[in-house]
Amino acid sequence: MPTYHVILVEPESSLNVGLVARAMKNFGLRDMRIVAPMFESFEKAYVAAMMASDVLREAKIFSTLEEAIKGIDVIVGTTAKPSIRVISRRAVSLREFVSEIRADTSYGFVFGRESTGLTNEELEMCDVVLNIPSSEEYPTLNLSNAASIIFYELFILKKEKEDRLYEPVPREIRELMLESIKNIIEMTDLPAYKKRRLSSLCKRILGRIYPCGLARDEAIYLLGALRSVEEKLRRVVIDVDQTGKKL
Template sequence: MVPESQEALCRQPPLEWWQQEVFLRGFEKLSEFSNVDIVLVEPQGAHNMGSCARVLKNTGFENLVLVNPADFRNDDAYSMACKAKDLLLRARVCRDIDEALEGVKLVAGTTRRKGKFREPLLTMEEALPLIYDVSRRNRVAVLFGREDRGLENPVLSRCDILFEIPSDEAYPSLNLSHAVMVVCHNLFMMSGKKAEHRIVACPKEDVERMYEHLERVLRLLGYGDPDRRGEFLLESVMRNFRKLFGRTSLMKKEVNMIRGILTRIERKFQEEG
């Protein structure tokens, strides 16, 4: 029997017309994490729920489950969710953990505390590959506890595995949305999603022409003067420039910028005759 006060927390006002449009836009596509439920157990802060919705959308997740939550259909939550309002508005609201875990094959709980109800406690590196592999063909739930005291023993007893998120011992407790981000982002990276490579290296021929141009200008500046062992100095400087620029994988616009500066130096010498 759910206490009346908790029932009140679970009741949410009906969606406004604009909320319904945002809600429906969220069904346009399914992600590869459609089998993973991110379950917040009794979350207290609307801002945290909004932030978690944004985290899910950032990392390709779509199933936010709220167990006995505080009110979240308000400006505090919307402002933190930003463009993830659709995901927040279609969050599945459950009265208790039993309802939240219907149809789930693997339940993983997060905890920072240790004790007899929290053993065996896996590392995140041990738990996440298991979560990812099982979710390929089965429904998985990852549980996060309320902000002030985490997951309590009755909920912990429903978990198949427990794992901790590494943090500094001086202050190990993470903000709820931060904990969700760490877990979701690591699962996201396991899926092979990587940032698009935007650095296109300049063709080698153009880089070599830049080095030839650089050597010409250095000779104008007095490097290579045979009276002062200049050739040795010039070779040393050019060798160091090649190492310096070689580490940076110069782009075309950077090579053009360097050659533009070298051209200005040459013109200055010509003007001064």
């Protein structure tokens, strides 16, 4: 079964943290990770959490988001208004994402500050960005409300959806694929700005099939092919550098 981790980035309200903890226990979630909380006392959090005080006691505190997401396969950001400025991430609806969740994969759901949400830099660290459709008149959801909706969908999935039949792609294999693609691009004659854009586009394309549209054995086979191409190009480049011949 998939495992879920809830990550709160610089929460501003102790009360909201308690409400999120309560929602987590309502829907069977346990692992809360808090990045640099902006309040000094958890007193109101424990009051709001009520019977979910154990979730708060077991919560882990981190200094940075990078530390908090370590060891998690898929990082899922949340935002009220998906931006098109960040080309390398994928924005999907909650229902679309939930329908693609895979067994034996760990997911980290990242929630931003109550006032400003996640920064673009933080969203860049995510593999997928979720948006919960809501009224255009007032689209911004309270932190605990947004979290509760997501937790509910995950709970329903656990009850109703069968596990996927094929093994998911580990995060490290995806990273190796991206590294190989970037190395191949760097060996082309493209201008530097086009190399950067092509690398971002490849990351976005790979994000569309990861982690839900590619089996582990398929990813390993593709990684082998990419590395073969990379090694062949590297030998050609070295030969050209040594002989001065043109390709």
